[in-house]
Amino acid sequence: MSNQNGGALMNAVNEEVSSKLELIRNSVSKIGAMGVRLKGTDWFAWATAGGSNTVLLTAETGIAEVLVTAEDAWVLTDEIEAQRLKDEELPANFKLHIHPWADVAARESFVREVTAGGKILSDRTTNQEGSLPLSLFKHKRVMMSSELERYRRVGRLASEAMTEVLSKAKPTWTEYQLAGMGAKALWARGLHPALTLVAGERRLPLYRHATPSKEPIGQEAMMVFCARGYGLYANLTRFVSFGGMKPEHAKLHAYLREIEAEALNLCQPGTSLNTIYDAFKQAYQKYAYPNGIHEHHQGGTTGYLAREIVATPATSDTLAENMAVAWNPSLPGAKIEDTFVILENGELENMTFDPKWPNVEVEGRLRPLPLEVG
Template sequence: MINSLNQEVDRKLEFIRKTLTETGSIALRLRGTDWFAWATAGGSNTVLLTAETGVAEILITAENAFVLTDEIEAQRLQDEELPANFQMHIYPWADVAQREAFVNQITGSGKVMSDRPNAAERAIAPSLKSCKQTMMSSELERYRRVGSLASEAMTEVLSAAKPTWTEYQLAGAGAEALWARGLHPALTLVAGERRLPLYRHATATGEQIGRQAMLVFCARGWGLYANLTRFVCFGSLEPKDDELHQAVRKIEAAALNFCQPGVSLNAVYATLKNAYEQHGYPQAIREHHQGGTTGYLAREIVANPGTSDILAENTAVAWNPSLSGAKIEDTFVVSSGGTLENLTFDANWPSVEVAGRLRPVPLEI
């Protein structure tokens, strides 16, 4: 396992150094939690879950690869997060200027690329962004584990839910189930019976969930995001609600059928737009974003009419078409030949076949 991590990092360092040469840059500086996880094969610089940057950053040149962190964090990172491919530069926590002096010493007057550039740095090259979104086999192994754990947590929580639970309780139970499996609960959205038809992005409240509820996860493990949505209904689903869920599954199928290597994200968006119109919901695409590519961010790129980025083999996607009171979402990987691997499928959750794929239906209790 350790050797495979080192090999993964070596391949990434090789590509980074090739990009440095091609762009005339002296170094690459990575500050974001997403890029840190990518470059370290799943390591984490996160302490504050809501922060985009962490307690360490990476500096890569043609000769060296450094992790820059302070004396509070260094030992833990070395012991628990970092493969052997990196050297450490440790500075006093109260003297950030020492870190900057070290970076200046290494880079001199050369051009520096960064994922979050300051005024003196340049934006990261598009080729590196594409590399980050195209999963290597070792990354896919980790991603499958994250997806399996996240969907298992979802099934466990909604199977135990009660109509008297508040939305806070359901969100908290979801977060607890994710933490118990070693995953960060980056997002746990909940809408109960009353709020479900009102809001697409329903953050939890103190209301009881009532007869039905939606739970949404963005679960992060080894830096990778598993995104999924499920519904629970106490009793039988009303016919009007069942019709909404059927329509959403058909709309999603149109997008999934179109997800193949070489297809642009705006083309998938257009497919979704047409599908909404064909099913009698022409305005629905304006009422919520439709998802897009995922991976080291919950959404690497959100698809819209202007996103011309091209899907590649081993790119992860998470679409979430929705109507008022119904939504569907799983995390897939685009495989060769246009097949899709569902990373968040759980055989213990009820499903129906749609366009040759098993898709989740509301759990009726």
Template structure:
């Protein structure tokens, strides 16, 4: 059962207003799909799935909080997005869709034309310049509250179930388009947005790290990758299937990928900078005999309200913190592994996308997925 977002929203509004006081700003505008979901306790402003911002935004001042939208969206937001606790914390402010200046006039009025902070600052009016949100608030978005973790567990479970359902239906004569389509349908059936459904069969799998689905048949081996979004939170996972027995060299390839991932997971402790995890991955690739592989694909990083909040590289000094979500995706040509974990205050890692119905092996005390032989 997902917790009601009332306490969560109250805490977040307090944080936003503390930011206003610390910066001397008059208001905060949150336009992105990630920040909208964060501020509203999991509501959605998304219509176009690929868009980074949506059809409504959050505005918070020291003494008010609104969802700003237009007449096209207003009734649906009243009926479906601002229900329950959300409707108690946020007023709906509606402007004509063809007269955006009326929205800006409202913002100018309630902020008294003062400084405004935003996740995606714009300067539509000369008297209302906008500035980026401070780092402290951004960091807060990346550390999850208990109610957010409850929702995240639900998203992870549903995403992994959708993956298992789709891949167990697959046939070797399916095209990659068919496989990706069945995967997307399994996500939609569970109320999740298929933000990403990559699919690759045996011909294209060794060629591309981001194999957008094609009309090629999948053949004997296939991979599917999900970035599944629910309540604004991303569950990221990768799985493989094989029709018949996996060849010995492929088994060894997947074993090596699991060992590389284990090196990264071992480094996931509170206070560890992401570039330290990156270095451990680099060393693990070398130990497995692939010193150049780390340059062939990004290795993942922190996740949450974005598919990747911060991607780890040699220069990322951002540190892991308790209740951050993490998704590493080390890969070799033809092999990859990925799940979404959360780092708990006691230092343990919880796999949010683990499906007990999927085959796994133990690696350094953790159950890790292996290719499903059909």
């Protein structure tokens, strides 16, 4: 990257963070709070324009947090982590407060000092700290243009990793091997393999969330990615079949492409998530699988969490422009999933589409087919 391009990118990050700090301050000043603490991996990435406080991949919180007051924005961490965060993760908008790793109380003392002992809001509430306002959750779920550019990169890399691995897969591989190759391909592209599910021929029709096992995958397999980059999740599911897919299995995949289309057609600003849930319910009934709606969640909005909100009969939250969605309708042995963003004109952009993967047009959208090998 040239210095000129690098400078432009840094300026865009700084501008994004400045806008978010203003959003935070405006949201909390109305309720008299003196500070906001953001500890979750999702909120940290959002506030820092893609920075990471993650060391342990399975943890919901990380090795640093963001503290925003009316005057300043801090990243609080210990002496183990500070230099790397400063060098590799943090934009210039933040000051760094460093405490001894063995003295967590020093962090709490600093927070009380800079907030004058006043009211504090947090994404991880305690008896002393209140919840974030709903307006901030909305801001986190609706992407700025700079966030969408990062999201597109994550989606492209995740889908390329999926294509690479399943194109090389062998029926003799174990589910562990296939999942390991998937995780390796994601790491090689700088993405966290937050979720790598694999089910082979025997286990595929039995389990919707099939964590990998030592069994050989056999004649067909499913792999699922929740790949995280810049804190953003690219969610996608693909299938591979060796020696040709059975007609009855191909029919299930065809049904799911039509069922999914019912939901995708409704992904417009202002549509409620329970409206889409109801559309899924009716679509399953249409294809003579009335229990399909009960056998797996259907997905929902995505972004800085694999699912920000899962659609249920009770979720009245509405979709908006620049919000991402990932639906995953399924039937025994079949599933479909990609990550889309709702654009300004109401169109959907598939951020996990790889043109090298076999596809078919459904309702004007290119949707993945099972990859047939041999």
